[in-house]
Amino acid sequence: MTIPENAPAATPLGTTPSLTTDAVAEPTPTQLFRQSVRPPRGFTFFLVLAMVGAGAAQMSAALLTLTLKATALDAAAATTTISLSSGIAGILTLFALPIIGTMSDRSRSRFGRRRPYLLLGALAFAVGAVALVAAPNIPVFVLAHLLITTGFVTANVTVTALLTDQLPADRRGVATALISMGTPVGALFGMAVSVPFGDHLVPLVGIPTALAVIGMLVLAAVIHDPKWEFPRPAFDLRALLNVFWVNPRRHSPFTWVFTSRMLVFSGVAALNGYQAIYLLQKLHLEPAGLGTAILLTVVVNAGITLLVAPVIGRLSDRLGVRKPFILAAAVILAVGLVLASAAPNFGFYLVACTVVGLGQGVYFAVELVLATQVLPDPDNPAKDLGILKIADNLPVTIVAAAAPALLAIGAGATGPNFAALFVAGAISAVLGGLVILFVRGAR
Numbered sequence: 001m002t003i004p005e006n007a008p009a010a011t012p013l014g015t016t017p018s019l020t021t022d023a024v025a026e027p028t029p030t031q032l033f034r035q036s037v038r039p040p041r042g043f044t045f046f047l048v049l050a051m052v053g054a055g056a057a058q059m060s061a062a063l064l065t066l067t068l069k070a071t072a073l074d075a076a077a078a079t080t081t082i083s084l085s086s087g088i089a090g091i092l093t094l095f096a097l098p099i100i101g102t103m104s105d106r107s108r109s110r111f112g113r114r115r116p117y118l119l120l121g122a123l124a125f126a127v128g129a130v131a132l133v134a135a136p137n138i139p140v141f142v143l144a145h146l147l148i149t150t151g152f153v154t155a156n157v158t159v160t161a162l163l164t165d166q167l168p169a170d171r172r173g174v175a176t177a178l179i180s181m182g183t184p185v186g187a188l189f190g191m192a193v194s195v196p197f198g199d200h201l202v203p204l205v206g207i208p209t210a211l212a213v214i215g216m217l218v219l220a221a222v223i224h225d226p227k228w229e230f231p232r233p234a235f236d237l238r239a240l241l242n243v244f245w246v247n248p249r250r251h252s253p254f255t256w257v258f259t260s261r262m263l264v265f266s267g268v269a270a271l272n273g274y275q276a277i278y279l280l281q282k283l284h285l286e287p288a289g290l291g292t293a294i295l296l297t298v299v300v301n302a303g304i305t306l307l308v309a310p311v312i313g314r315l316s317d318r319l320g321v322r323k324p325f326i327l328a329a330a331v332i333l334a335v336g337l338v339l340a341s342a343a344p345n346f347g348f349y350l351v352a353c354t355v356v357g358l359g360q361g362v363y364f365a366v367e368l369v370l371a372t373q374v375l376p377d378p379d380n381p382a383k384d385l386g387i388l389k390i391a392d393n394l395p396v397t398i399v400a401a402a403a404p405a406l407l408a409i410g411a412g413a414t415g416p417n418f419a420a421l422f423v424a425g426a427i428s429a430v431l432g433g434l435v436i437l438f439v440r441g442a443r
C-alpha cells in the first residue's frame with residue numbers, strides 16, 4: 001500500500017487528539033487505509049471465530065481446568081493457589097494490554113500491522129496449554145496461567161483493533177456485539193466439547209486451546225492486512241509513559257467508560273473466578289461432576305446472552321441510545337449476583353445464572369459500540385483499546401485481592417462466606433451502571 005500524497009502524519013503515541021468521527025474534512029491515516037483495503041467476505045465471522053476460540057481457551061481454564069489442576073497439586077491450598085495465580089495473571093494483563101496494543105500500532109512488518117500478533121497469541125495459547133497439563137508444581141502452574149492469559153490478551157486487542165482499523169463507526173454495531181459475546185460463547189463451546197472427558201486434563205485443556213489456535217490462525221490467513229505505510233509515531237520517554245496513560249480530564253468520556261467497565265466487570269469476576277470452588281464447597285458437588293455442572297451454567301448464561309444481545313442491539317440502534325441499556329444491564333447483573341449468593345441448591349443457582357446471562361446480553365449489545373466511539377486516538381486504536389480492556393481484566397486482580405477478606409467475614413464451620421463476595425460484586429456492578437451516565441456526548 002502506498003501513501004497518498006495528502007496523507008497526514010500519524011499521530012504520535014504521546015498525544016491524544018480530541019474526539020473525532022469518520023466524517024472529518026481532512027482524512028486521517030486510518031480513513032485512508034480503509035479506502036485502500038477491502039475487508040474479506042465474512043470479515044465479521046472470522047473476527048468472531050477468533051474471539052470465540054480465545055474465549056473457549058481462557059474461560060475453560062478460568063471456570064474449570066485451573067481449579068482441577070490446583071486441586072490435584074494441593075487440594076487443601078487450592079483456593080489460595082487460584083487467588084495467587086489469578087492475581088499475578090491480572091498484574092500481567094494490566095501491563096500487557098497497552099504494551100501489546102502499542103507494539104501492534106507501531107508495527108511496520110511486511111506481514112501486516114495486526115497479523116504477527118495473531119500468530120504470537122496462538123503460540124502463547126499452545127505453549128500455555130502444554131505447561132498447564134504437565135505442571136508438576138505451583139510455579140509452573142502459574143507460568144501456564146500467564147501464557148494462557150497472554151494469548152487471550154493478544155487476541156482481544158488484535159481482533160478489536162482490526163475491527164476499528166477496517167470498519168467505520170456506523171458499521172460496527174453488529175460486529176462489536178458479536179465480538180463482545182465471544183467470551184461467553186467461547187466458554188460454552190469450550191465446556192461443551194470437553195465435558196464428556198470428566199476430569200481428564202489433556203482433553204479438557206487441549207480441545208479449547210485447539211479452538212483458539214485454529215481461530216486465530218484462520219483469521220491471520222484471511223484478513224487483508226498489508227504493511228502499514230504511514231510514518232511510525234514518534235517514541236520517546238514521554239511516549240513510553242503514555243503507553244499506560246490517557247489524560248482523564250482531556251478525554252473524560254473515555255475515562256468514564258473505563259471506570260464503568262471496571263466496576264461492572266468486577267461484579268462478573270466475583271462470580272466467574274470463584275464459581276467452581278463455590279459449587280464444590282458450598283453446594284457440595286462432586287469433582288467428577290463439576291464439568292457437567294459448569295457446562296449447564298455456561299449453556300444457560302451464553303444461551304440467554306445470545307438471545308438477548310441481537311435484539312437489544314437492534315433496539316438500541318433504532319432508538320439511538322446506549323446509556324440507559326448499560327444502566328439496566330448493570331442492575332440486572334446485580335440481581336443475578338444476589339440470587340447466586342443465596343442459592344440453596346444447584347437448581348436455584350442456575351436461575352441466578354439465567355439472570356446474569358440476561359444482564360450480560362444487554363451489556364454486550366451496546367457497551368463496546370459506545371467504547372469504540374470515544375477512543376482518544378483513532379489512528380492508533382490498539383493502544384487505547386488495550387487500556388480500555390484493562391477494565392475488563394483488572395477486576396480479576398481486584399477480586400483476587402479482596403476475596404480472601406470478604407470470604408473470611410463470619411466464616412466458620414460452614415466455610416468461606418461466598419455471599420459476602422457475590423453481594424460486593426453486585427454493588428460494584430450497580431455503581432458501574434451509574435458511572436456511565438457521566439459520559440458526555442453520548443446518549
